[in-house]
Amino acid sequence: MKTEYLKSLLKKYNAGKCTPEEKLWLEQWYLSFEWSKMDDISSIQLQKLKEDTWNNLRQSGYQSPGENTRLSGKSAFKRKWWYYGAAAALLIACFVPVWMRHKPVQTVAVSVAKDSVKVNDFLPGISKALLVMANGSVVTLDSTGTGELKEADGTKINTQSGQLVYHTLSESNSPVLYNTLNIPRGAEYRLVLADGSKVWMNAASSLRFPTRFTGKERIVYLTGEAYFEVAKNPAKPFKVKTDDNMEVEVMGTHFNIMAYEDESWIRTTLIEGSVKVKSREENALLVPSQQAALQKNTRKLLVKEVDIDKEIAWKNGIIEFNDDELPYIMRQLSRWYDVEVSFEGDVPKGTYNGSIPRKATLSEVMEILRLAGVKYWLDNKRVVITSA
Numbered sequence: 001m002k003t004e005y006l007k008s009l010l011k012k013y014n015a016g017k018c019t020p021e022e023k024l025w026l027e028q029w030y031l032s033f034e035w036s037k038m039d040d041i042s043s044i045q046l047q048k049l050k051e052d053t054w055n056n057l058r059q060s061g062y063q064s065p066g067e068n069t070r071l072s073g074k075s076a077f078k079r080k081w082w083y084y085g086a087a088a089a090l091l092i093a094c095f096v097p098v099w100m101r102h103k104p105v106q107t108v109a110v111s112v113a114k115d116s117v118k119v120n121d122f123l124p125g126i127s128k129a130l131l132v133m134a135n136g137s138v139v140t141l142d143s144t145g146t147g148e149l150k151e152a153d154g155t156k157i158n159t160q161s162g163q164l165v166y167h168t169l170s171e172s173n174s175p176v177l178y179n180t181l182n183i184p185r186g187a188e189y190r191l192v193l194a195d196g197s198k199v200w201m202n203a204a205s206s207l208r209f210p211t212r213f214t215g216k217e218r219i220v221y222l223t224g225e226a227y228f229e230v231a232k233n234p235a236k237p238f239k240v241k242t243d244d245n246m247e248v249e250v251m252g253t254h255f256n257i258m259a260y261e262d263e264s265w266i267r268t269t270l271i272e273g274s275v276k277v278k279s280r281e282e283n284a285l286l287v288p289s290q291q292a293a294l295q296k297n298t299r300k301l302l303v304k305e306v307d308i309d310k311e312i313a314w315k316n317g318i319i320e321f322n323d324d325e326l327p328y329i330m331r332q333l334s335r336w337y338d339v340e341v342s343f344e345g346d347v348p349k350g351t352y353n354g355s356i357p358r359k360a361t362l363s364e365v366m367e368i369l370r371l372a373g374v375k376y377w378l379d380n381k382r383v384v385i386t387s388a
Contacts, residue, residue: 122337122362122381125203127162128187134177134211141189153177155194155211163190168212180208183224186338193220196231197238200315203335204260225258227315242266246294247278255286256312262331266294269311277301313355319365320355326374330385337362338381345387348374 012018127143134151143162150156153174156167164181183189183205191199194212201207205224218238230238232252240248242259246266253273259266268277270286277284277292282301284292291306313320319336321329326348330341336358352372356365366376366383375386 121378122339124359124361125186125188125336125338127189128184129164129189129201130182130184131157131164132180132182134179151177151179151211153211157211162188163192165192166194166211168194176214177211178208179211180206182206184338185335193218193231195233195236195238198229200227202226202314203338222257222259224260225256225314227254227256227312229254244294244296245280249276249278250274256315260331260335264296266296267311268292269306269308271308271312314358317358318355319358319360322353323351324353325351326369326385329369330383333362333365333383340382341385342382343385343387348385348387 127141129141131139131141131149133139133149139149141159141164146158146160148156148158153176154169155177156169157179158165158167181189181191181201183201183203185204187203189201191201191207193199193209195218197218199207202225205222205226207226208221210219213236216236218233218236219241220239221241223243228238228240228250230250230252234251238250238252240257242257243261244259244266246259246268248255248257248268250273253275254271255273255275256269256271257267268275268286269291270288272288275286277286277294279294279299279301281299284301284303286292286303289305289308290303291311293302293304294300295302307322309316310320310322314332314336319332321332327343329352333339334341339362352369354368354372356368362383363378366374366378370376377384377386
């Protein structure tokens with residue numbers, strides 16, 4: 001990559017004309033830069049450069065998302081990427097000559113050398129799941145194993161590259177069998193149901209479903225978070241039920257449901273098509289880009305417009321937050337990196353905006369939060385957020 005390209009990319013960034021891919025590249029460039037090989041720059045000088053970069057951002061009008069700052073409208077859309085991405089752009093301008101001598105590995109995703117991972121760092125989640133068969137037996141699944149399983153009703157189940165695919169050969173008069181796919185913390189997995197519907201499952205989630213769909217409805221049961229692309233069948237509605245008496249009914253559409261036990265809201269976000277969201281007290285019909293949020297305590301169902309890219313960022317390999325409070329952010333990170341999170345003292349106030357690839361290590365994510373004013377320490381699979 002030539003110096004001229006870096007300079008032109010920096011100009012585009014400052015003008016707000018970078019594509020999402022170019023913004024992501026800037027983040028990845030910084031995260032993959034081999035700082036340890038920069039012998040001609042001391043650690044004190046490097047720290048000072050980072051501080052100067054931050055001061056330059058502040059002087060240019062940028063405010064820390066940790067200082068009760070809330071961006072809205074088009075401004076929020078243009079600047080919701082981690083402000084550290086802007087810092088990376090400034091560092092490019094400062095370090096072009098050095099970069100040409102110490103060129104980082106060029107990849108399409110964040111690349112971290114094995115010997116650069118901190119001793120107490122935590123790697124991102126992987127493709128992993130536990131399949132509970134109808135007879136109670138448990139099969140461990142990962143991203144490498146391929147093969148075929150078979151249920152008692154004749155259903156064939158193929159495992160391939162982090163995905164489980166169900167094939168029902170013919171109608172059967174035998175009782176309907178149910179399987180459960182459990183995704184542990186620090187993992188994700190994909191599933192293709194017997195009707196062809198596709199499901200992406202996030203960490204710490206579980207889906208109970210029949211090996212074949214009979215009768216007039218297709219019903220599955222979800223805890224945690226999953227993204228659905230439902231195969232169209234007007235004669236047989238598809239329903240997702242959660243543990244909190246919430247039901248989502250569709251014919252054929254794309255949508256995301258977040259229904260974690262430790263969250264106070266159950267959120268259904270519609271990407272394409274239409275869905276009907278039902279609770280015990282209220283119903284709502286959504287159109288694309290709308291979200292129905294059910295407050296667990298009050299049972300109030302709220303419908304609002306949302307940024308769908310943010311709501312399904314996890315499915316697309318991105319950790320993204322937009323005006324989110326720190327406890328919510330840390331719950332997300334806790335599930336993906338399989339760590340415990342605790343707060344010592346007062347919980348930091350304010351909201352945060354940002355985006356970083358899910359392939360980043362936990363320390364890389366926390367470093368960004370640290371520069372936004374969050375104080376913390378890591379120890380033995382635990383993240384402790386401190387007030388001082």
